[in-house]
Amino acid sequence: DILGYRIILPSLSCTGGSGACEDVKPFTPEKAKEIVMSLQQPAVFCNMVFDWPVLHWNAKYLSEVLDGRTIRFRMGMKKRDTAPQFETKCSYVEATLEEFLAWTSGQPTSVSGPFSCYDSSKYWAYADYKYIARIFEDKTEIFKDIMWSDFGFPGRNGKESTLWIGSAGANTPCHLDSYGCNLVLQIQGRKRWHLFPPSNTTCLYPTRIPYEESSIFSKVNVVNPDLRHYPQFRKAQAHVVTLNPGQVLFVPRHWWHYVESVDPITVSINSWIELDADHKARVEEAITRTVVCAIKSAENPSQLDAWLNPTEVEATSHEINLQYLNGAISAYLEYQTVTVSEDRDPSTHGTEKEASSCKRRKIQVNTKPEDYKSGTQEADFTVVKAKKLEKIPFGVHLIPVLPQSQEASSVGAGAVESDSRDLLSENEGGHFGKSRCTGKQSVMSNDCETLADQTDSDSTANSSQMAISTNDLLDCLVNPQVISLVAGLLLERERV
Incomplete structure (x- = not known):
C-alpha cells in the first residue's frame, strides 16, 4: 500500500508541570x-x-x-x-x-x-x-x-x-x-x-x-x-x-x-x-486568474459548472485582472531593484519591512477580508534574510x-x-485547554439530499459530444509549468 506508512511522533508537550522544559524552550x-x-x-x-x-x-x-x-x-x-x-x-x-x-x-x-x-x-x-x-x-x-x-x-x-x-x-x-x-x-x-x-x-x-x-x-x-x-x-x-x-x-x-x-x-x-519567492508567485497567480476568468466567462452560461471555489466571491473582470497582473509585475520589479541595491550596500541587509503574512494579495476594487489569509493590501512584501543552517x-x-x-x-x-x-x-x-467568504454561492445548499453525488467538475453537459472540454483546455493552459514559463517571458519583456 503506497500510503500505508506514517511517522509516529512522541507526545512531548509541556503543560506547565514540573518537567525540565517548564521554563526553557529548545530553540530561541x-x-x-x-x-x-x-x-x-x-x-x-x-x-x-x-x-x-x-x-x-x-x-x-x-x-x-x-x-x-x-x-x-x-x-x-x-x-x-x-x-x-x-x-x-x-x-x-x-x-x-x-x-x-x-x-x-x-x-x-x-x-x-x-x-x-x-x-x-x-x-x-x-x-x-x-x-x-x-x-x-x-x-x-x-x-x-x-x-x-x-x-x-x-x-x-x-x-x-x-x-x-x-x-x-x-x-x-x-x-x-x-x-x-x-x-x-x-x-x-x-x-x-x-x-x-x-x-x-x-x-x-x-x-x-x-x-x-x-x-x-x-x-x-x-x-x-x-x-x-x-x-x-x-x-x-x-x-x-x-x-x-x-x-x-x-x-x-x-x-x-x-x-x-x-x-x-x-x-x-x-x-x-x-x-x-512570493513575488514571482503573485505574477503567476495573476496570469492564472486572467486566463481562467476569461475562458470560463466565455462559456455558455447554461453550461457553466461550479468552477469558483467558495473562497472566491465572484469572477473578476478582465480589466480588474489586468490591473492585478500589472500591479504584481511592478511589485516584483521593484523588489528586484531593492534586492540589487541591498546587495551593493551590505549595510541595508538587516532592514525588513513590516510583516504582513498575506497568503493572498488580490489587487482589486472593494477587496474583502476573505481575499486574504491575513494582513494588508499594500504592494510591499517582507524580505526575509536568514542564513542557511x-x-x-x-x-x-x-x-x-x-x-x-x-x-x-x-x-x-x-x-x-x-x-x-x-x-x-x-x-x-481529552483535549488541551483558506471564515470562507460570506457571499452567497450557487454551490451552497442546505438541502439534505443534494450533497455529495455530483459529477466531476471536468464533465459538462456536452461531454458526450465534445472530446475536449473547457476544463481540459484550462488544465493545459494554466498548468504550473506553463504559467511559470509565461511569467518568465512577461518579466523578461518588462526588464528590457
Whole structure:
C-alpha cells in the first residue's frame, strides 16, 4: 500500500508541570526562524508552545467566547470515493459552536437546529479557514494568546492567523499553496497530514478547477486514488504524520498536503509566512486568474459548472485582472531593484519591512477580508534574510516527517508510539485547554439530499459530444509549468 506508512511522533508537550522544559524552550526565536527559513522538508516542533494561552482554545472555550455568534460550516460525506470531495461539492450551514458540539455528541437538542438534515454518522462538518482577526474583531485582546514571536516573527499573533474547527473525517482536498510556508499548531484532537514534495507535482495531476487564488488542487484523492485514471500517482512519495495537541507542523513552500481530522473534534490554528519567492508567485497567480476568468466567462452560461471555489466571491473582470497582473509585475520589479541595491550596500541587509503574512494579495476594487489569509493590501512584501543552517538540529524537539523507507534511520529510538488517545489530556474530553467568504454561492445548499453525488467538475453537459472540454483546455493552459514559463517571458519583456 503506497500510503500505508506514517511517522509516529512522541507526545512531548509541556503543560506547565514540573518537567525540565517548564521554563526553557529548545530553540530561541532566532534559531527557530533559521530552521523555518532553511528547512526544505516538513518537520514537527515539540515543546515550543507550552506557555501559549491559545492551548486553552478548545471548541467548548471558543463557544463561550463567541457567545452565540454563528459561523459557516462546510458539510461533507464520510465516504471514500476515488474523486476528491472539492468544496464546490459540499453544502454549507450557518451555526453556533454550541450547536456544532451538540451535533457531534448526538444530543437530541441538535435535531431541530441547522444540522438537523445531517446524520453525524454519515457527515462531517468543518469550520475551516476562519480569519481570527475577523471572527474576534470585537475581542482583539485574544490575539495575544498566539505568540508566533517564539518562532522568530515578532509582532505576529492571532491577527495574522487562521482558525480551523472540524469533526471526525473533516478534510481539505490535496493542494499546494502558491505563497509562503506554513506553521500549524494543533490545539484539540489530532489531524493526519499527507504531504508530498514539489517534485511530485506531475504525479498529483494539478488542476485550477475549482479555481481559488493561491491554491492548486490535485485531481487525485490521495487516500483512495484512482490509479487507472492517474497512474503516475504510483510514483508519488507520501510523507504522513499525525499531529497531536501542542505540536507545531512546519509545511515548506509548495509542498502538497491533504489534511483530515482524526478525532471527534479538532481545533488548530496556522499562519502563513511570506517568502521572497512570493513575488514571482503573485505574477503567476495573476496570469492564472486572467486566463481562467476569461475562458470560463466565455462559456455558455447554461453550461457553466461550479468552477469558483467558495473562497472566491465572484469572477473578476478582465480589466480588474489586468490591473492585478500589472500591479504584481511592478511589485516584483521593484523588489528586484531593492534586492540589487541591498546587495551593493551590505549595510541595508538587516532592514525588513513590516510583516504582513498575506497568503493572498488580490489587487482589486472593494477587496474583502476573505481575499486574504491575513494582513494588508499594500504592494510591499517582507524580505526575509536568514542564513542557511550548516546542520538542521533534528531530535526529540524537531522531528522530520519522512517516508516510511527513511523512517527507521532518521527518527531512531527517540520516537515512541504516539498515535493513541492516551496522548491527549483527560480534561475537556481529552483535549488541551483558506471564515470562507460570506457571499452567497450557487454551490451552497442546505438541502439534505443534494450533497455529495455530483459529477466531476471536468464533465459538462456536452461531454458526450465534445472530446475536449473547457476544463481540459484550462488544465493545459494554466498548468504550473506553463504559467511559470509565461511569467518568465512577461518579466523578461518588462526588464528590457
